[in-house]
Amino acid sequence: MPSVMLKKNGEGKLVFYVPKKDLEEVAESVEFDSPDKWGGEVVLSDGSKYYFEPMDVPPVFPITLRAKRIDD
């Protein structure tokens, strides 16, 4: 369950940063990304996947959230 720092970059894409792992990646897709639901599975540009508990309101970025790593 790493803490992930999320922010939007210049192009409006979600940037994913895990301090302990020095992992800095752009998120390719977010499962739920609408005004009434945000979260689910997030796929990064290096192919790894993380899961965020879906929220009713999209968070205000930048923010630190807990994510679950999905190994497949």
Added chain:
Amino acid sequence: MAAMTREETEALIQEVLEVYPEQAKKDRAKHLAVNDQSLEKSNKCITSNRKSQPGVMTIRGCAYAGSKGVVWGPIKDMIHISHGPVGCGQYSRAGRRNYYVGTTGVNTFGTMNFTSDFTEKDIVFGGDKKLAKIMNEIEELFPLNKGISIQSECPIGLIGDDIEAVAKKANKEIGKPVVPVRCEGFRGVSQSLGHHIANDAIRDWVLDGNEGKETGYEVSPYDVAVIGDYNIGGDAWASRTLLEEMGLRVVAQWSGDGTIAEMENTPKVKLNLIHCYRSMNYIARHMEEKYNIPWIEYNFFGPTKIAESLRRIAAHFDETIQAGAEKVIAKYQAEYDAVIAKYKPRLQGKRVMLYVGGLRPRHVIGAYEDLGMEVVGTGYEFGHNDDYDRTIKEMGNATLLYDDVTGYEFEEFVKKVQPDLIGSGIKEKYIFQKMGIPFRQMHSWDYSGPYHGYDGFAIFARDMDMTLNNPCWKQVKVPWKTAESDAVAVAASA
């Protein structure tokens, strides 16, 4: 020697690894790589930020060095107590050349050494009482100090002293910030964790709880903070003038020539400018999340990168600043063109190998390239993956990358690659000079500087020329082995 091909470089790494026992060889192999610009991510080719192998000569420092020496030390109006035995503070005292303005011992304390001088008695009975006493003494002897930081050395963590409690009590008594920093040297694999701990201490003990505090000045839309510039040889001053000339207002310097008041005011700025990404990205990310302050990395080494950085910084502001950036670039053009015209013919085509800390292995590449030189090998003492990510694109294909290089590996690489110049630290300097290879200390600029900014570039170019084309290198070899060379003639033509 011509540029090496990918196969040659790989063969060289294999050859160097040959002497190690099986296990060490396997481990070290992960830290040595041939650069491949097509890679997006460094973790495909190199491993970093891992514990050094026992028995090798590593060049790394410790967490205390990262916190006291790098991040906290330059904050000039605070007193930084090296809490523990006397040596850690004394042998690192004033070695980093963080310049500052002020009267040392009266209102600034940068080059002084404050220590609790632990002896056996303190290890056995604990040092908390002594620490409390020291802080009272400091308050009496140096009343103009603006705060105290307690930089833990190894024994503090080992004997379990509660420096946080002492700090809180002292804070109430003297009414100034007292910051305990848990940067015992044994933490982490290098000074890098010390940077992180120091950043977290600033977050918890300086920034937090200061949100509502009056700044005492009016905020402007052009306020910026320079973060991760330690003013080595005056670097931060050379950077600051450029930013001010383009119309920005630098309200805080972290931490070269910086003060605690500037740090407390930083959450009011509009943009954080990060020079040393490795040592201060943590606090920048924190401020982005908590105070919504964007941050960008910039590079003030060499005119190409300076112009690039000024424009990128200006893009965050309105047209007046963007016009200001262009004006600054135009203003200095004649100056840096003259520098390049003078030194490029003397340095053209020379090959450089670098091995520095956490930022310069990639940041100075542009400055060398502006002078027509080529960086053929680079590596970080304590860089992480994200540093190597940023390095891959800066370096040429098939050049050497070495992480936490050992003394033996570095020497062997140099023997085979035969660079014209090496840029590294004091511990490497005399080995390579005795091997007859020109050397510049790239941690503290070899008692020179500044190297940042346009003014710094002129000094950088002069220093590189002075070192490389020095006639002494021809005298290092025994007379019957030297060929008649042109270096003397080149030096005479200056």
